[in-house]
Amino acid sequence: MSDVTTTATSERGFFDEGQYPGIFAWLLSTDHKRIGLLYFWCIVTFFCVGAILGLLIRLELFAPGETIMGAQTYNAVFTLHGVIMIFLFIIPGIPAAFGNLIMPIQLGARDVAFPKLNLFSWYLYITGAILAVTSLFTGGGPPDTGWTFYVPFSAQTSTNVSLAAVAVFILGFSSILTGLNFVTTIHRLRTEGMTWMRIPLFTWSLYATAWIQILATPVIGITVAMLFAERIIGTGLFDPAQGGDPIMFQHLFWIYSHPAVYIMILPGMGVVSDIVPVFSRKPCFGYKAIVVSSLAIAFAGSLVWAHHMYTSGMSDMAVLVFSFLTFIVAIPSAIKVFNWLATLYEGSILLDPPLLYALSFILLFTIGGLTGLVLGAAAADVHVHDTYFVVGHFHFVMFGGTGMAFFAAMHYWLPKIYGRMYDKTIATVAWAVMVIGFLILYISMKIVGMQGMPRRYYDYVPEFTGLNQLATVGSWILAVGLVLMFANIIRGIFKGDPVEANPWGGASLEWQIPSPPPMENFGEEDPVVTHGPYDFTKAGIL
Amino acid sequence: MSEEHTHIVPYKTFAIVWIGLLILTGVTVVVAQYNLGAMNIWVALGIATLKSGLVVAVFMHMKYENRLFKLSLFAALAILAIFIGLNFFDVLYR
Numbered sequence: 001m002s003d004v005t006t007t008a009t010s011e012r013g014f015f016d017e018g019q020y021p022g023i024f025a026w027l028l029s030t031d032h033k034r035i036g037l038l039y040f041w042c043i044v045t046f047f048c049v050g051a052i053l054g055l056l057i058r059l060e061l062f063a064p065g066e067t068i069m070g071a072q073t074y075n076a077v078f079t080l081h082g083v084i085m086i087f088l089f090i091i092p093g094i095p096a097a098f099g100n101l102i103m104p105i106q107l108g109a110r111d112v113a114f115p116k117l118n119l120f121s122w123y124l125y126i127t128g129a130i131l132a133v134t135s136l137f138t139g140g141g142p143p144d145t146g147w148t149f150y151v152p153f154s155a156q157t158s159t160n161v162s163l164a165a166v167a168v169f170i171l172g173f174s175s176i177l178t179g180l181n182f183v184t185t186i187h188r189l190r191t192e193g194m195t196w197m198r199i200p201l202f203t204w205s206l207y208a209t210a211w212i213q214i215l216a217t218p219v220i221g222i223t224v225a226m227l228f229a230e231r232i233i234g235t236g237l238f239d240p241a242q243g244g245d246p247i248m249f250q251h252l253f254w255i256y257s258h259p260a261v262y263i264m265i266l267p268g269m270g271v272v273s274d275i276v277p278v279f280s281r282k283p284c285f286g287y288k289a290i291v292v293s294s295l296a297i298a299f300a301g302s303l304v305w306a307h308h309m310y311t312s313g314m315s316d317m318a319v320l321v322f323s324f325l326t327f328i329v330a331i332p333s334a335i336k337v338f339n340w341l342a343t344l345y346e347g348s349i350l351l352d353p354p355l356l357y358a359l360s361f362i363l364l365f366t367i368g369g370l371t372g373l374v375l376g377a378a379a380a381d382v383h384v385h386d387t388y389f390v391v392g393h394f395h396f397v398m399f400g401g402t403g404m405a406f407f408a409a410m411h412y413w414l415p416k417i418y419g420r421m422y423d424k425t426i427a428t429v430a431w432a433v434m435v436i437g438f439l440i441l442y443i444s445m446k447i448v449g450m451q452g453m454p455r456r457y458y459d460y461v462p463e464f465t466g467l468n469q470l471a472t473v474g475s476w477i478l479a480v481g482l483v484l485m486f487a488n489i490i491r492g493i494f495k496g497d498p499v500e501a502n503p504w505g506g507a508s509l510e511w512q513i514p515s516p517p518p519m520e521n522f523g524e525e526d527p528v529v530t531h532g533p534y535d536f537t538k539a540g541i542l
Numbered sequence: 543m544s545e546e547h548t549h550i551v552p553y554k555t556f557a558i559v560w561i562g563l564l565i566l567t568g569v570t571v572v573v574a575q576y577n578l579g580a581m582n583i584w585v586a587l588g589i590a591t592l593k594s595g596l597v598v599a600v601f602m603h604m605k606y607e608n609r610l611f612k613l614s615l616f617a618a619l620a621i622l623a624i625f626i627g628l629n630f631f632d633v634l635y636r
Binding site: 248255303317322 | 617618621624625628629631632633634635636
C-alpha cells in the first residue's frame, strides 16, 4: 500500500516468536495474530460440531415418524445446533477470527488497542462455550427451547435453560469487549497517512459491526439475566398473571438478536468488498457508498427487530411500522450488491478460490435477502411465518452469506497467516460441490415451507416426504464439500507450497509484509500510507 | 485532555448536589401523595431524569469531559430512547 520497510526476522514469522514456551505461547499470548488463530480454530471446531448436529436433524427428517432419535432428543439437538452456530460460530466468526488476524495489519498497527483485554475476551468466549456445553449434561438435561429462549416455555421447562442463559450472558461480554477493542483500535492506531477514506472496506465493516456489538449486546445480557431471575426467583416480569408481558421478552430478545444478524453479515460483506476488487484488478466501485451503507445497515438494522414478531400478538400498528422499517434496510444492502457487480464489470477477473467463495456469497445472499423481503412484508409473512421457508431464508443469508464469506476469508487470508498455499483445484472442486449441495438443501426447504411445513417440528405429514429427502441428500453433498474444503485447507497449512508476501496482488497493507507476518507486523518503522487500499496502479500491481 | 483528567471538583459542589438530590427525593415522596392522573408518570420520570442528570454531570464528571464523551453518552441515550420509543408502537396500540 505504500513504503513499508520490513525486516523478516524468520521464515515462520510470528510463529517463531512466542513469549512463552509450548502451549503457553498461545494461551498467554497477547499478539493479535495468535489470538485470532485461537478464535479461528475454536470457531471452526464449533462449526464442525454444529454441522454434524445439522446433519443429524436432516437425517431424522429423512422420513416421517421416528428415524434416528426421539422427539425430546430432537428438540435438544436443534436447540444446540442453533446455539452453537449462532453464538459460537457465526457471531464471533469473522470479526473475532479474521478481525483479529487482519484488521490491525490493515491499519498499519502493531496490535489492537488493548491486547490483554483481547486475550481476556477469548477466555470469556471459551468460558461461555464450556458452560453452554456443560448445560447439556447437567441440571434437567439439554435445553429444548430453540436458540431464542422464548418465554413462557423457557421460564417453565425443567431442562437446563438457566446455565445456557449464563453462557449466553458471558459470551455477550466477550463480544462487547471485542467491539470496544476494535473501535478504539480503528480510532487511535491508524498509521501515518491511513485516513478514514483509505481504510480497507473489511476494516470499515468491522467498525460498523463493533458499534452494534457495543450498543446492542448489553440488551441480550439484560434479557437473559431477566429470564434467569424469572426461572430462579419467579420475578413475574414475563408472566401476565403477575402483571408481566411475555411479548416484552420477544421485543428484548430481538432488540439484540436482530442487530446481531448484522453483526453476522456486515463483516462478511466487508470480506467480499475486499476480495472482489483484488480479483477484478479494479478499484472498488463506490468505495464511499459501501462505507456509508455499512454504517446505514448498522443503524437501520437496529430499528427493525419486531419483524420477527408479526404473529406474536403485538399490535397491528407495530406490525405496520416495523414492516415499513424493514424495507429500508434492503436499500443499503442492495447498494453493496450493485457496487460489487459494478466492480466486477469489465474487470480482469481471476477466478481463484477466494473470488469463487465471494461470488457464491453474492448469489446466495441476494436470494436470501430477497426472500427476506417476502418475510418482511407483513401480509406474506403471516402465511409463511414459522415454516421451513424461514429456515431456508436464514440459512441462505447466514450460511450462504456469512458462512461463505468466512470460507472466502479463509482462502484469501490463511495463506498470508501461515505462509503456505492450499491446492487451488481442490478448493475449487470443494466450492462447486458445496454450492450444489447448498442449493439442493435449502431450496427444498423453501419450497416445502411454502407448502406449509412448520419449522422446529419433529414430525411431518407424508406429503412432504419427497422434498425432505431431497433436502437431506443435499445436506450430504454439502457435507462432502465441507470435508473436502477443510481437509484441503489443513493440508495446505502443513504441506502447501510456500507463498510470497502478496500471492493475490492486493494493495492493502497486509500484502506488503512477509507471509507469515513477523511479530508486531512491521519492522522498525511504522508504514506510511500514500494511497487507497484498492489503488492497484499506485501500488505497482498493475 | 489531561486538563480534564486532573479536574478537581470542590467538596462544596458535591455537597450542594447531594442536598439537591435529597430535596428531589423529598419532592418525589410528597408528589406521590397526590393523584395527578396521567401526569403521575411524567412527574416521576421528570424528577428521576433530573436526579440522574445531576449524578452523571457532577459525580461522574461528565460536565468536565470533552465533547467526544458527551457525544458518546448522548448517542447511547438516544439509542435507548429509540428502542423504548419503538416499543410503544406495540404497547400503546395493543
